[in-house]
Amino acid sequence: MRVRITSAKALIAASALVVLAACGSGGSSSSSGSAAPAGAPIRGGNLVFDALQDAQSMNNTTVFDNNSIWIFEQIFQPLYTVTNNGKGVEPWLATSYTMSPDKKSYTFKLRPGVKFSNGKPMTSADVKFSIDQDRKAKGGWDFLDLAIASVDDPSPGTVVIHLKYPWAPLLADLSIFANGIVPNNYDGQTEAQFYTHPIGTGPFMWDYWHKGQALKLVRNPYYWQRGKPYLNSVTWEDVPSDNTRELNLKGGQAQIDQTPAWSTVDSLKTTPGVTMSLFPSTQTNYLAFNEHRKPFGDVHVRRAISFAINRAALVKAVLFGNGKPANSLLPPQVPFYQAATQGLQFDLTAAKAEMAKSSVPHGFSTEIIVPSGNSDYITIATILQAELKPLGIKLNISELDPNTVNNDEQHFKYDMVLTLWTMDIPDPDELTYFAVDPQGGASSFFTFYNNPTVVKDTVAAEKTTDPAARQSFYNVVQADAAADAFMAFLYYSPYPYASTSNVHGFFVTPLGNMHMEDVWLSK
């Protein structure tokens, strides 16, 4: 008897997989938190964080992925850190600074007694090396250090940063994880070797990373804040399913769900044993228009669409009421945010008047690209479709896989696209440089928006250190950007985090930073 089994089965199975890829996943969020401390902190325990997806890399100078950032922020610490309200900085590995009269040199005093997790003391040579590495990180976070001319280390406890020109956001830039301090020369290793088991001054140090499964950090015995961290260890587990993260929390297998679905937030608020936190964030969702595609070069069309969007309805449908309509390019948790900027809010009469003034008074047909599987974005697109109808705009929704959507956006192959932003530094410059300055490298958030007045004020705000002067520049930027409607500002959402009620001291800043050294578990 001859048994024949064809190799076609292998191919069929392989292609079945490719087809499976059509089902999507998506959505991301940042952090939140404020479990009120109950009694004196207890030392010990392992805290399990359920994350939507795996980290990508521990290289703090090149990685943009939030899942990686939130982890390596527990290992690497910067000279200054973001305050809890997200609007300023406070001394961290530096204790103070002085500025030269020409505002082009900053001298920092380093915090004494800080050691790396390998027991070696941190000195100015480590700081110089770290910042220089970030300045060299091509395609990474180097753009935040562009104003720096050089870094000097005149004595072990002193660092001097020389600027090319006066630069207001310097301290904010230094507070980013990318300027976190690593040992000089990567402690004798290559960059690639170092980041497979990184060393820092943070509360936790490296244990293991089983890619696609879990990453564990353990207590740094040399940590400089006396008595901290309270936890013995923190483990980030990759749990892609929303349902499973929730079940893990209820079953006590995890203590924090990093991204509960918006639809579950209300029920989690009343679930016994669970603390549902919504931390104010800098996350802002936008609808972007490609000005190189007709008719979006016409300001009246963009304004008409912006007026036609009922933002309160979006907040209700997408965030289940847990957010606020956006009025400005900047979110409320960013310094120099202007609450008085009204923006273009829902007003159908104004929308129709703008359409009448436009190049397409009788409407037109257009397309919005949305990532398949991202139910939030699909909901927004569906609402937009209905809201634009009265203007004679026929909106086609094109669902593509998430990577294709990103790629099409970055290559300007779209009419309209939904996008979002979260801040990494407590200064509007990171966002304005990217969003309204065509020289920022991304053609103004991939829209081709170019208003010379807005660009001029943005650049002026960077180089002015006087807060009042900066505020007035940013007021104009916010008002003009809203009036130009280069993007429709949709809504501000908080960071949802669900935790078991024995988690205490968990807090997330509007930028997403978490101080895991303050967290403890009660029995």
Added chain:
Amino acid sequence: MTFVFQRLLMLIPVAIGVTIVVFFMIHLIPGDPASTILGIHATPKAVAFLHHEWGLDRPLVSQYWLFMDRLVHGNLGQSLYYSAPAASIIATRVPATLWLVVYAAILAIAISVPLAMIAASRKDGVRDHVVRAVPLVGLGMPPFWLAILLIYAFAITVHWFPTSGYGAGFFGHLHSMFLPALVVAIALAPVVIRALRASMLNVLGAEYITTAKSKGVPAPQLFLRHVLRNAVIPAVTVLGINIGFLIGGTVIIENVFAIPGIGQLMISSIFQRDFPVVQGVTLVFGVLVVMVNLLADLSYAALDPRVRFDR
């Protein structure tokens, strides 16, 4: 042995075919790994820098040759997402999927064999109808839903099993993977039960069974030694084919139970356009499917001495 050798040789064209199809398919669909890595920060300058680093700025054909050249030397390339060797990433993910598939197959057999015997022992009787009908409910239930029900029942209400995860060590895996394997087994069992029952009924009608009965062979012995052994080959074929598909199809179960298997890796790599990993995983799938089929073939000879793999 010649047969086994031939079948192993067949792996080569299968593997090459799989690499060609996957390589060009994944490169021809829109998307870009740089979009994943850089996200909103994907300025043209940063994208160009990464493309150059990864060699994606070279012509597609030369990229394919480079891939094949590396492959011949046992190198699957670097994961673009993790910046680590693709082979080591895949190697760490294969055991979880194998665990799931093998565990599920064992559970499926453990469920199917007794039930098929019960059904076949009284054709068209009540027990036959019950066995044929009830497991179909398992086949009809969406696996992710069944999974959540089982987690609620056995991990949250009573803490018999963990809610998710792969566990550590042999017994850890055995414990953690029980519910996921059971979900797969419940979907697999009805098909195997039907195949086994049908072929058992065939065998039961054979003359040698009548002879055995007339000689007074006791029922349990009759079923185990004569009926089951002769009836099992079609069921093995069904199981083999289904396991072949399972290797690629466990992704939903891996997702719900947060099991770090290759199904999950495949999906995330496709989303990330992590070309070397997608290519590597597909290759592994191809090889595994061929191997499972080979094992099914070999088991025929073990089960039935009349089966010979002659040319």
